[in-house]
Amino acid sequence: MxxxxxxxxxxxxxxxxxxxxxxxxxxxxxxxxxxxxxxxxxxxxxxxxxxxxxxxxxxxxxxxxxxxxxxxxxxxxxxxxxxxxxxxxxxxxxxxxxxxxxxLHAMAEAWRRNRPILAVHDAKRGEVYSMLLSADGEVMAPPSALAPDKLPEWIAQAGGAVDLVGSGAAVALAVLAANRPEADSPTIVSDRSxxxxxxxxxxxxxxxxxxxxxxxxxxxxxxxxxxxxxxxxxxxx
Incomplete structure (x- = not known):
C-alpha cells in the first residue's frame, strides 16, 4: 500500500x-x-x-x-x-x-491468499465477467467478458491451481476442473459477487x-x- x-x-x-x-x-x-x-x-x-x-x-x-x-x-x-x-x-x-x-479486483483482492485468484461474475446471456490476479496481487488478466468455455485458455498463464470467487465460481469450476489433474483443481473460496x-x-x-x-x-x-x-x-x- x-x-x-x-x-x-x-x-x-x-x-x-x-x-x-x-x-x-x-x-x-x-x-x-x-x-x-x-x-x-x-x-x-x-x-x-x-x-x-x-x-x-x-x-x-x-x-x-x-x-x-x-x-x-x-x-x-x-x-x-x-x-x-x-x-x-x-x-x-x-x-x-x-x-x-x-x-472484480476488489472481489479477488478480498480473498487473495497464496495462489492466483480468479474473480468470476455470472454475467448471464452465456457469459462471465472475469479477472485474474497473481498470488502477489498483480493483474495477470484484465477484466473481460467471455464464454465460460474460454476460461481454461484465458487463465493458462496462472500455471496451476487457482482460487475462485464470485457468482460464476461454480460455472468456472466445472469448466476448469474438467481436464486438470486433481492437484491442480480450482478451489471456490466464495460463491458470491x-x-x-x-x-x-x-x-x-x-x-x-x-x-x-x-x-x-x-x-x-x-x-x-x-x-x-x-x-x-x-x-x-
Whole structure:
C-alpha cells in the first residue's frame, strides 16, 4: 500500500444488489463506520441517506473526507452509473480526488491468499465477467467478458491451481476442473459477487486520481437505461 492519505476515505458501492457505504481511516488502517443493504434496485434513492447515516455513525462530517473511492464495474448497468455519478458529484462538491476500483479486483483482492485468484461474475446471456490476479496481487488478466468455455485458455498463464470467487465460481469450476489433474483443481473460496468495503477503501488509496472514474462496461446494457434523470447523481456521468 502507498503512503496513507491524510483525512478519511469515503467508499461507495452500488455495482451489484447491495448499496454500501464506508468511512475508512488510512492512518489507522481501519474501518470507522460501514453500512450495507441488499436492495436489488433503488440505489440512487437510498444512497444519499446512507452516506449521511454512515458519516453520523463515524462521528465525522464531509469536511473530514479527503478521498472518495467507488466501484466502476463490471456489474449492474444502472448500479454502476449510480455509483460513479454519485462519487463524482460528491468529489466535485467537496473538492477532493475521486478514484474508481474495478469490482472484480476488489472481489479477488478480498480473498487473495497464496495462489492466483480468479474473480468470476455470472454475467448471464452465456457469459462471465472475469479477472485474474497473481498470488502477489498483480493483474495477470484484465477484466473481460467471455464464454465460460474460454476460461481454461484465458487463465493458462496462472500455471496451476487457482482460487475462485464470485457468482460464476461454480460455472468456472466445472469448466476448469474438467481436464486438470486433481492437484491442480480450482478451489471456490466464495460463491458470491460482493464487495468487501474495507478492501474497496484500501484499493482506493492506491488508485490513481489523475482522471475521474468512468463506468467500466464490458458489453452493452441488457436493457435500455431510463431516459428520465432520477437524481442529481446522473448529471455527473
Amino acid at each position: 502507498s503512503a496513507p492519505t491524510s483525512g478519511l476515505v469515503l467508499a461507495i458501492d452500488t455495482a451489484f444488489d447491495a448499496c454500501s457505504v464506508a468511512v475508512f481511516d488510512p492512518l489507522r488502517g481501519a474501518m470507522v463506520a460501514c453500512a450495507s443493504e441488499e436492495l436489488g434496485k433503488g440505489h440512487a434513492e437510498r444512497l444519499p441517506g446512507m452516506v449521511d447515516a454512515v458519516l453520523a455513525q463515524a462521528d465525522t462530517s464531509f469536511g473530514a473526507i479527503s478521498r472518495i473511492g467507488a466501484t466502476i464495474g463490471p456489474g449492474s448497468f444502472t448500479g454502476i452509473r449510480v455509483c460513479v455519478s454519485a462519487a463524482r458529484a460528491y468529489g466535485l462538491a467537496l473538492g477532493v480526488p475521486v478514484v474508481g476500483v474495478v469490482t 460482493a464487495i468487501d468495503m474495507s478492501t474497496l477503501a484500501r484499493l482506493s488509496i492506491d488508485a490513481s486520481a489523475q482522471h475521474l472514474p468512468k463506468p467500466l462496461y464490458l458489453r452493452s446494457a441488457d436493457a435500455k437505461p431510463p431516459s428520465r434523470r432520477v437524481s442529481l447523481f446522473d448529471a455527473a456521468s
